[in-house]
Amino acid sequence: MTLLEKNIEKIPSPCYVMEEALLRRNLELIRSVAQRAGVEIILAFKAFALWKSFPIFREYISHTTASSLFEGWQWRSLAAGRTRIHLLMWRMSLRRY
Numbered sequence: 001m002t003l004l005e006k007n008i009e010k011i012p013s014p015c016y017v018m019e020e021a022l023l024r025r026n027l028e029l030i031r032s033v034a035q036r037a038g039v040e041i042i043l044a045f046k047a048f049a050l051w052k053s054f055p056i057f058r059e060y061i062s063h064t065t066a067s068s069l070f071e072g073w074q075w076r077s078l079a080a081g082r083t084r085i086h087l088l089m090w091r092m093s094l095r096r097y
Contacts, residue, residue, distance in 0.1 A: 027060035
């Protein structure tokens, strides 16, 4: 039984809960797969709410992609990894068809 399972009744609702031991176990699996396959993992946070966990992610994954300058800044300032920022841009046309 995990720490979270033992204390689930004590946690207020609604809230975000992350069990660090389980996160690290999953990240270790991801790192292991990347090393065996000879590839680099790029993490996409996509509105990830638990930004205080970035330093833990940084121990296992060194690159991320962000969909805004702010997301990219958060990763750089909290985890000091390499960030790729992809911004969608379009031009509005006033022409009528």
